[in-house]
Amino acid sequence: MQEICVIVINYLDSKMTLRCLESLRNEAFDTLYVADNSADPKASQDFLEMTSAFLETTPPWQLIASVNSENVGFGRAINGVIQADRSKGGGHRRYLLMNNDARGESGFIDGLIEKANESTGIGLVTPRIQWGSEWVCLRWYHRMTGHISRRPLPGSFPYATGCCLLVDHRLLGDEGKLFDERFFMYGEDVLLTWTARQRGFDVVCAESVMIEHEGSASSSRGSYFYEFQVAKGHWILGAALAANSWDRTLIQVLRGVYLSLRALRRSSQFRTTIPVRAFWEASRAQPNEQTRCRA
Numbered sequence: 321m322q323e324i325c326v327i328v329i330n331y332l333d334s335k336m337t338l339r340c341l342e343s344l345r346n347e348a349f350d351t352l353y354v355a356d357n358s359a360d361p362k363a364s365q366d367f368l369e370m371t372s373a374f375l376e377t378t379p380p381w382q383l384i385a386s387v388n389s390e391n392v393g394f395g396r397a398i399n400g401v402i403q404a405d406r407s408k409g410g411g412h413r414r415y416l417l418m419n420n421d422a423r424g425e426s427g428f429i430d431g432l433i434e435k436a437n438e439s440t441g442i443g444l445v446t447p448r449i450q451w452g453s454e455w456v457c458l459r460w461y462h463r464m465t466g467h468i469s470r471r472p473l474p475g476s477f478p479y480a481t482g483c484c485l486l487v488d489h490r491l492l493g494d495e496g497k498l499f500d501e502r503f504f505m506y507g508e509d510v511l512l513t514w515t516a517r518q519r520g521f522d523v524v525c526a527e528s529v530m531i532e533h534e535g536s537a538s539s540s541r542g543s544y545f546y547e548f549q550v551a552k553g554h555w556i557l558g559a560a561l562a563a564n565s566w567d568r569t570l571i572q573v574l575r576g577v578y579l580s581l582r583a584l585r586r587s588s589q590f591r592t593t594i595p596v597r598a599f600w601e602a603s604r605a606q607p608n609e610q611t612r613c614r615a
Contacts, residue, residue: 325351334370343423395499421534435526443521446480447529457525465578466554482509507553547598555606
């Protein structure tokens with residue numbers, strides 16, 4: 321088993337992905353997987369030309385590029401890469417997941433590994449991430465309502481965002497899957513953190529390691545896609561985090577109130593009915609998601 325590989329998912333923006341790859345050029349790891357999730361012939365061709373040109377500059381690690389025939393979502397794309405890696409020779413001890421709109425400072429991977437080596441109980445390590453003018457380590461997710469906060473609140477738990485995340489191979493399932501594929505995007509990192517903590521692993525922040533994150537590179541905030549996937553993710557999380565049927569019912573009620581108010585606020589903010597419509601459609605689909613969570 322090799323030590324570490326990096327996984328980056330490209331979506332419709334090979335120039336942004338190239339900037340991410342350039343920030344990785346002098347980092348210490350052995351393999352980089354870049355998977356294209358564009359499902360667009362022109363974007364996929366640009367991606368292949370970009371990776372081919374980048375390889376001509378002879379990076380100090382192996383680069384393996386692939387193109388998905390459809391946009392399979394973030395978690396499923398990551399799972400596919402990890403499964404392919406494990407089939408080639410046992411996989412890696414650690415996987416670094418990095419958004420294509422993120423860029424690390426020099427030596428940031430060494431910093432993450434140093435933090436991970438502090439204890440055998442550490443399963444996930446996140447750096448300090450720049451979101452606009454803010455620097456964020458862990459965020460907090462309220463189990464009952466789905467509210468996300470920068471500070472702990474009663475009933476909330478810390479989670480590490482998938483923007484840049486060092487993952488121990490012990491968190492992989494029997495089939496080599498890391499993320500729950502019911503999520504298309506948004507929410508899979510919250511459930512991963514919850515599951516890791518339930519299994520006794522520590523989730524920590526390497527506060528001295530900094531990366532820049534542009535944010536919302538694969539979606540437009542206020543768009544139907546973004547609003548629908550966020551609401552859907554919250555509903556799936558509600559069912560997955562419930563302890564029993566009574567707990568699930570209470571979560572459903574509280575989450576319904578919170579998410580409806582969130583949709584109304586965002587519709588007012590963006591002056592469009594899109595957030596309300598997206599919330600309604602996601603809510604109509606959520607009973608099926610809850611059934612699948614219990615299956």
